Amino acid sequence: MAENQPATRRERRIVVRKAQILDAAATIFSEKGFERATTREIAAAADVSEGTIYNYFGSKRDLLLGLVQTIADETIQELNDSPLGNVEDTMRRALTHRFQQTRERRLLTLFLHEARLHPDVYRHYVQEVLEPLKQGLEAYMRVLIESGAMRPLNPAIAARTLIGMSMGFAILFELGNDPAIEEVSSAELAAAVSDIFLNGMRGEAVSGQRDGGAR
Template structure:
């Protein structure tokens, strides 16, 4: 019998149970938000009793922190895994990927919103997780600037701008979902390419080099 990471069977079972609860919490929180989600429905979704929840997590906010941790890990990993050496491909992947999963969109919003209201989420998500996401983006930008394919803007500002836009769109996108009539206006691909174009080429007419600036 091979024990890879979690030493014995018991610890593996515990880890699995925790994962199962976090998965359920992630679904419920992303759907209903933190305040409106109840521990009862999280327990039901995880197929455990409410009491069991409290064997694995101290309280409701600890559950949210657990979800935040997993979410941040997943996003950073995805961003770091993007393989693209021209700017256009990278942007397209960065944006389109973010728009694709409904749960991801909603979790983005959730944490952004909750981080301001909840000190624990703020400490964990606002200062740590988000930092890692922005840093991962920044690193990609820096290498593209070094490669000469991206304008030498402040890569930190650019990374934040991209992140902010993604998060803002996540919200707009969710709202648009409700309108059935013009679904195509809101496809992840369409938004991805349109916004990529904006970010790559800016709003100004190309012939601006002749000095209409400020």
Template sequence: MKKQRREIHASVKDERLVKMRRNQMIKGAIALFKQKGFHRTTTREIAKAAGFSIGTLYEYIRSKEDILYLVCDSIYDEVKDRLEQDLASHQGTLKSLRYGIENFFRVMDSVQEEVLVMYQEAKSLSKDALPYVLEKEIDMVSMLEDVIQLVVDKGELCMTTKEVKLWAHNVVVQGQMWGFRRWTIQKQYTLDEYIEMQTDWIFAGLKGFYVKEAEGRV
């Protein structure tokens, strides 16, 4: 059963204005969380970074944790939207699967700062908020599962449901590693080199699941 999106109270009733102000907060908060972390950042600093007063800030949220929740929610929504745009054209072929994996890595590169902030600070979310944010991570994995499953359904791969799920998790971890270990990896490889090597290794591991090679094990 999916967790419901947490309701963030706002005293302002104009939904367009609420969305605009919260986007300003999210942008300012991400920059501050990168520098100082969630606990050392004050709501007054977030308000200043967003371009308005502390009083105005509290018209759109009730607590600093609300801002962290909005940050995490926004990051996952951005990743999901970008992946959906590019995965929509997939035709269930191994070639399209490679394209999907490569694109996922590029999306992870473009939001690596935000993803790092989210993983570092999500632990500060309350018990009622954290499960919803973690579920969005599973949703992202599920998108890659669907791409792999489509290749299975089209007859180019022979994999069980459990194998599809684990491969999707592997792809997510490899994509996130570009940001998580950037202190060393990005000094040794360009993004294109990293993507090429990782996708080659992923597909080398998939060879045992190509229909002809897999016929002997099913």
């Protein structure tokens, strides 16, 4: 966002106002959920009147969509910006970032809940963020497998396992009240989780004299 400062003072002010309101919305949505949050509370938290919200957003729903969009954009930006080093580093960095964000903005369960129920949110969040991520990771898995760096597992499932793992962990975070993960730094957690996954993708299949999926 920063690279593209709107020219006029007016446009700049609009962007600032929108951000101010979205920030407030994020806070209140996170505290109360979408439905139980009231526009009055959001207005109070944003230090504007209720009417002002409607000068910048068409509806309460649009606040949510704006928020989702903002975060989706950020996420995509980060993914694109993240230097592609070796797998371990990349993954650790991505997970670390993810965990840090979850600690700050507890919006994941909200987004998932709303995405499941509301097509617009679904579009902005699942289709625009999760799907590309799946595709990208799946392709990456394929590369790693073909290069021999990983076992010949189903790359689609591997990609989804990683995403699910990351998302699930983030949710545990968001649910809170778990010293075992709260007292560990995001980086350490990311390292541990990434270690398990990557190690799981290497090595031999767990046989399997026992019957599994792999044989």
